[in-house]
Amino acid sequence: MTLPKKAIFVSLAILIGFTLGIYLTEVVLREVLLVPFVPGSESDFREIVSKNWPKNVALVKKPGSFRILGLADSFGVAGGESNYHYRLEAILRGRGYDVEVISLSVPAYSLEHELALLQRFGARYEPDLVLHGFFVGNDFGLGEPPTHRYRGVRVEKLAGFSSWLPHNLNVVRWVPKWWEMRAERRRNISARESGDDGNFSSDDFLEIERVRLGSCRLPTSHGPAWLGTTAVLDGVKLEIQQMNAAHLLVVHPDQFQIETKLSDEIMDTFNLDWRLYDLDLPQKFLRAYASSRDIQLVDLTLPFRAHGSDGGLYLPRDTHYNPTGNELAAEILADAIEPRVAERLGAGI
Numbered sequence: 001m002t003l004p005k006k007a008i009f010v011s012l013a014i015l016i017g018f019t020l021g022i023y024l025t026e027v028v029l030r031e032v033l034l035v036p037f038v039p040g041s042e043s044d045f046r047e048i049v050s051k052n053w054p055k056n057v058a059l060v061k062k063p064g065s066f067r068i069l070g071l072a073d074s075f076g077v078a079g080g081e082s083n084y085h086y087r088l089e090a091i092l093r094g095r096g097y098d099v100e101v102i103s104l105s106v107p108a109y110s111l112e113h114e115l116a117l118l119q120r121f122g123a124r125y126e127p128d129l130v131l132h133g134f135f136v137g138n139d140f141g142l143g144e145p146p147t148h149r150y151r152g153v154r155v156e157k158l159a160g161f162s163s164w165l166p167h168n169l170n171v172v173r174w175v176p177k178w179w180e181m182r183a184e185r186r187r188n189i190s191a192r193e194s195g196d197d198g199n200f201s202s203d204d205f206l207e208i209e210r211v212r213l214g215s216c217r218l219p220t221s222h223g224p225a226w227l228g229t230t231a232v233l234d235g236v237k238l239e240i241q242q243m244n245a246a247h248l249l250v251v252h253p254d255q256f257q258i259e260t261k262l263s264d265e266i267m268d269t270f271n272l273d274w275r276l277y278d279l280d281l282p283q284k285f286l287r288a289y290a291s292s293r294d295i296q297l298v299d300l301t302l303p304f305r306a307h308g309s310d311g312g313l314y315l316p317r318d319t320h321y322n323p324t325g326n327e328l329a330a331e332i333l334a335d336a337i338e339p340r341v342a343e344r345l346g347a348g349i
Helices: 005-033 043-050 082-095 111-121 170-195 202-216 226-240 260-269 281-293 301-308 323-345
Strands: 066-071 098-105 129-135 148-149 152-155 246-252 297-298
Touching: 043 170, 066 082, 066 111, 082 098, 082 323, 098 297, 111 129, 129 226, 129 323, 202 260, 202 281, 226 246, 226 281, 246 281, 246 323, 281 297, 297 323, 301 323
Parallel strands: 066 098, 066 129, 129 246, 246 297
Antiparallel strands: 148 152
């Protein structure tokens, strides 16, 4: 049985209209809606970075002051004004030093993004010290970093003729990621509305931590991704040297490395074998790296275990520090940095 000509024409018209709609949406997404992941202009910098600062920052450093650039992912901004960067500034000022901390931290940044941001905008702030935060939970993961994003969804903006093939369209790759993010948000909102405290649902949080536990699986300390991490860290080191600034690498531990109850729960839930894991493996790698490059390193793991093995330093099912954790991190860093500040500015008042 053959279709009437009218039905065929209608079907073709619908198909052509749908295709044109997809490609028109693709053009709007590429040329209007997608924003760069790493700012390349002043307007991008204001939108992505400086709009989150609690106060305006002058480009020119005040004479007789000590300026610190804080470079990290979401760990460097979580908590707002109670974040460890700003608490560090307050603590050192309380000790009598004219210190200013400028945070170049951006949520969801990879090491490659952090390096690019430092290269483009770091030197103009004339830092005396760059405080580079490394979160062991996900900073070892290298690959092709996304170049753009829209509504929180990261997208690799392709170029060339092949980027217009149907399977390479940004809108085709964006929609399922956006839908997945929406579904995750609905689950988390539902959990909170039911009185379940925490940013993530229990299942989502445990799955996140299970994946991050992979950095502690033996014997991964010298795998390709970790060697790639070393290369990017070397790039950060070189950039800081060119700024004639001091370099301090701070290691942020994952929550499962601190709280024994959480690590036991992950192992039990996913039936994992403790003998295949070393919870200190990432820190051992970073300490060896810093030693080989003569980089000052502050590892927060041991003091965090001493104060928070039973909990109390992280937000409920969020993976970031709560105000107490941020304060502890700031105090530890202030003690580590103060000798440099005193040497440059003289003893505190």
